[in-house]
Amino acid sequence: MMLAQQETNLPPTISIKNLSIDYKAKRGQVQAVRNISFEVDRGEAMALIGESGSGKTTIGLGVVGLLPPTAKIRQGEIIYRRAADGKIVDEIDVLKLNPQQIRQFRWKECAMVFQGALNAFNPVLRISDQFADTASAHNALRGMALKERATEILHMVRLDADRVWRSYPHELSGGMRQRVLIALSLLLEPQLIIMDEPTTALDVLTQRNIMDVLKDLRKNLNFSLIFISHDLSLAAELADKVSTVYAGKIVELGDVYTVFRNPYHPYTIGLIHAVPTLAGRKEDLTSIPGSPPDLINMPTGCKFHPRCPLADDQCKTQEPDLEEIGKGHRVACWKWQTARETLKRFKAS
Amino acid sequence: MTSPLLELNHVSRTFMVKKQQIKAVDDVSFSLGTGEVLCLVGESGCGKTTTGKIIAGLLSPSSGKIFFKGNDISTLSKDQHNAYRLGVQMIHQDPYASLNPTQTIFEILATPLRYHKLVKTDKECRDRVLSLLELVDLTPPDDFVEKYPHQLSGGQRQRVSIARSLTVNPSFLVADEAVSMVDVSIRISLLRTLSHLKDELGLSVLFITHDLALAKYFAWDGRIGVMYLGRMVELSPAPFLVDHPQHPYTQVLLSAIPEADPDITRKKQSLQLRSMDVPSLLRLPSGCSFHPRCPRFAGQLCQEQIPSLTSFYDGSAVACHLVMDDRKKDVIKA
Numbered sequence: 001m002m003l004a005q006q007e008t009n010l011p012p013t014i015s016i017k018n019l020s021i022d023y024k025a026k027r028g029q030v031q032a033v034r035n036i037s038f039e040v041d042r043g044e045a046m047a048l049i050g051e052s053g054s055g056k057t058t059i060g061l062g063v064v065g066l067l068p069p070t071a072k073i074r075q076g077e078i079i080y081r082r083a084a085d086g087k088i089v090d091e092i093d094v095l096k097l098n099p100q101q102i103r104q105f106r107w108k109e110c111a112m113v114f115q116g117a118l119n120a121f122n123p124v125l126r127i128s129d130q131f132a133d134t135a136s137a138h139n140a141l142r143g144m145a146l147k148e149r150a151t152e153i154l155h156m157v158r159l160d161a162d163r164v165w166r167s168y169p170h171e172l173s174g175g176m177r178q179r180v181l182i183a184l185s186l187l188l189e190p191q192l193i194i195m196d197e198p199t200t201a202l203d204v205l206t207q208r209n210i211m212d213v214l215k216d217l218r219k220n221l222n223f224s225l226i227f228i229s230h231d232l233s234l235a236a237e238l239a240d241k242v243s244t245v246y247a248g249k250i251v252e253l254g255d256v257y258t259v260f261r262n263p264y265h266p267y268t269i270g271l272i273h274a275v276p277t278l279a280g281r282k283e284d285l286t287s288i289p290g291s292p293p294d295l296i297n298m299p300t301g302c303k304f305h306p307r308c309p310l311a312d313d314q315c316k317t318q319e320p321d322l323e324e325i326g327k328g329h330r331v332a333c334w335k336w337q338t339a340r341e342t343l344k345r346f347k348a349s
Numbered sequence: 350m351t352s353p354l355l356e357l358n359h360v361s362r363t364f365m366v367k368k369q370q371i372k373a374v375d376d377v378s379f380s381l382g383t384g385e386v387l388c389l390v391g392e393s394g395c396g397k398t399t400t401g402k403i404i405a406g407l408l409s410p411s412s413g414k415i416f417f418k419g420n421d422i423s424t425l426s427k428d429q430h431n432a433y434r435l436g437v438q439m440i441h442q443d444p445y446a447s448l449n450p451t452q453t454i455f456e457i458l459a460t461p462l463r464y465h466k467l468v469k470t471d472k473e474c475r476d477r478v479l480s481l482l483e484l485v486d487l488t489p490p491d492d493f494v495e496k497y498p499h500q501l502s503g504g505q506r507q508r509v510s511i512a513r514s515l516t517v518n519p520s521f522l523v524a525d526e527a528v529s530m531v532d533v534s535i536r537i538s539l540l541r542t543l544s545h546l547k548d549e550l551g552l553s554v555l556f557i558t559h560d561l562a563l564a565k566y567f568a569w570d571g572r573i574g575v576m577y578l579g580r581m582v583e584l585s586p587a588p589f590l591v592d593h594p595q596h597p598y599t600q601v602l603l604s605a606i607p608e609a610d611p612d613i614t615r616k617k618q619s620l621q622l623r624s625m626d627v628p629s630l631l632r633l634p635s636g637c638s639f640h641p642r643c644p645r646f647a648g649q650l651c652q653e654q655i656p657s658l659t660s661f662y663d664g665s666a667v668a669c670h671l672v673m674d675d676r677k678k679d680v681i682k683a
């Protein structure tokens with residue numbers, strides 16, 4: 001099933017507008033997601049990168065309606081669109097769904113593979129039962145049809161379907177379990193899949209295998225992907241678009257080549273230079289000074305200003321909005337025009 | 350030639366698992382001089398932490414010998430053994446779990462100083478604590494002494510762990526995944542701090558990581574050792590190992606790592622393993638334990654004989670029958 005030509009002209013699979021999410025915590029409100037907007041087109045993969053606690057998982061949980069009770073969506077809109085035969089057949093305002101409807105939405109329209117989900121399986125259920133559970137909750141496939149569909153997708157993730165089907169979770173390695181989870185997310189043919197750190201706990205070779213599987217799936221199936229990772233290299237390999245998230249806000253968004261080659265936000269620039277590469281030289285590495293902000297006691301102005309060598313009075317008092325600076329390239333920085341040059345000089349001195 | 354600071358001589362360590370013996374570390378030998386860095390890399394369970402703990406004296410080897418400053422540590426007197434245990438300090442992976450939450454940073458650092466009678470007066474103690482904080486780049490140190498661990502970020506906590514390991518004036522640090530838990534944006538500055546300490550205090554460092562790019566960077570002037578199922582399969586100068594991997598396992602590993610550059614990473618060709626299954630230590634393959642997965646597998650010899658780590662004139666060392674055969678002329682005869 002190749003991406004149909006006419007589908008590329010359709011509106012995005014998901015459009016998120018001005019989404020803000022808080023958590024109630026003992027010390028006060030955690031502003032985990034702040035006024036985030038982005039779209040993911042048909043068949044497109046968008047990576048969310050950024051350091052721990054920047055709000056990446058919270059965005060995903062918001063989309064599939066699985067935020068904990070302590071979370072509150074303060075504002076925003078999430079629109080999901082199902083396409084079939086080259087047209088939009090359903091448009092869903094996700095935040096307006098009732099609990100029953102959101103359960104239907106999950107898996108069937110949008111599936112999420114959770115961070116650290118390797119232990120998410122029910123240990124006493126065979127893989128076949130885990131598939132049956134998910135299917136029956138949606139009055140979907142059963143019996144032979146289920147087995148057939150499962151065999152097909154287990155093959156797609158390069159698993160020996162016959163063996164895995166009868167296995168208990170503990171009989172499978174971490175990498176196999178992760179692939180089962182990916183297969184499960186595909187079961188009801190959702191048009192949006194969210195993967196939260198799908199390879200983080202895995203070894204290099206297992207990670208490579210999962211990445212290859214994901215690339216295969218993207219080539220052969222027609223789903224949109226939100227790929228959450230703190231690992232830039234995975235985003236570089238898999239994504240079409242990249243968003244840098246800092247302190248709950250998208251500070252840069254663009255095509256993957258643009259963001260890696262011509263980043264404009266000082267945080268993105270810093271992040272790219274802070275990651276050692278196999279091919280890189282020692283001199284190319286620089287660190288970002290300071291540490292990530294406290295989301296309860298947020299700095300004023302631009303949230304990156306305490307760590308930014310370019311910060312001036314405006315940065316300290318006013319927070320910049322995400323602004324379109326080139327085709328599909330958006331940056332939230334007062335200094336974006338001179339950022340790269342200034343940082344280069346800064347590093348040289 | 351002066352003797353190296355630390356030498357491992359055919360060191361192995363077994364554990365009992367399900368009433369069966371497993372060799373977590375199998376016949377590992379290497380030595381490390383003063384101020385030298387060695388990075389140990391390899392997949393989960395290959396024996397990196399066990400090797401680190403053996404070196405730090407937290408585990409004893411099941412067989413083989415360890416020499417510290419030229420002395421066989423199994424023959425040391427009690428006092429000498431204590432001195433060795435203090436001389437080799439281990440920094441653990443988790444900056445959250447390893448600090449006592451009820452102590453201030455001052456107390457965390459002052460306690461070992463007083464316990465080991467490394468300071469005489471309160472004034473001396475305070476000065477030493479402040480200078481240790483400065484050494485690990487927690488500046489100005491006065492801002493940190495009265496804080497509790499939970500008031501610090503992960504990176505700052507890890508710096509406190511490093512400072513604590515330095516209280517007893519070690520000559521050797523074992524850093525086990527010491528930067529893995531902190532965010533990418535601060536990893537490099539933490540590594541820089543470790544690098545400076547090494548240069549300033551002449552420390553030797555065994556740096557354990559599963560991240561080869563990080564290893565190349567940290568061990569730039571040192572060496573990287575690659576372990577597989579308890580054995581050292583390649584041990585070479587760091588940039589050389591990454592640029593010219595020789596052992597098929599090292600080659601596979603390097604080819605599998607994604608790079609933080611869309612052009613490079615999408616052009617990369619990953620080498621295919623013959624099997625994705627990682628053998629269990631309970632049922633180790635015969636001969637070279639990598640042979641069931643090895644893309645260069647060459648039959649009988651690989652299946653039957655364990656290749657030993659062989660040193661070459663260019664400073665590299667590899668445990669592979671095929672590499673040995675390719676490079677017969679370059680072998681340093683023992």
Ligand SMILES: Nc1ncnc2c1ncn2[C@@H]1O[C@H](COP(=O)(O)OP(=O)(O)OP(=O)(O)O)[C@@H](O)[C@H]1O
Pocket residue numbers: 023024025030032050051052053054055056057058059068070115230295
């Ligand atoms: N249930 C909760 N209650 C209160 N605060 C929370 C809760 N879950 C998350 N947070 C806070 O919200 C912020 C965003 O968390 P989130 O898990 O979305 O970050 P992340 O970018 O996914 O981080 P990581 O890379 O570590 O997974 C963090 O500061 C976190 O501490």
Ligand SMILES: Nc1ncnc2c1ncn2[C@@H]1O[C@H](COP(=O)(O)OP(=O)(O)OP(=O)(O)O)[C@@H](O)[C@H]1O
Pocket residue numbers: 364365366373391392393394395396397398399400559630
């Ligand atoms: N105390 C123990 N008892 C039994 N088995 C052990 C013990 N400690 C380690 N092992 C086993 O020895 C092998 C090597 O473990 P080790 O912790 O040294 O690996 P590692 O390379 O540090 O892995 P990781 O990258 O996951 O930290 C593993 O199979 C482990 O399960």
Ligand SMILES: [Mg+2]
Pocket residue numbers: 056057058115196
């Ligand atoms: Mg997360």
Ligand SMILES: [Mg+2]
Pocket residue numbers: 397398399525
């Ligand atoms: Mg370990």
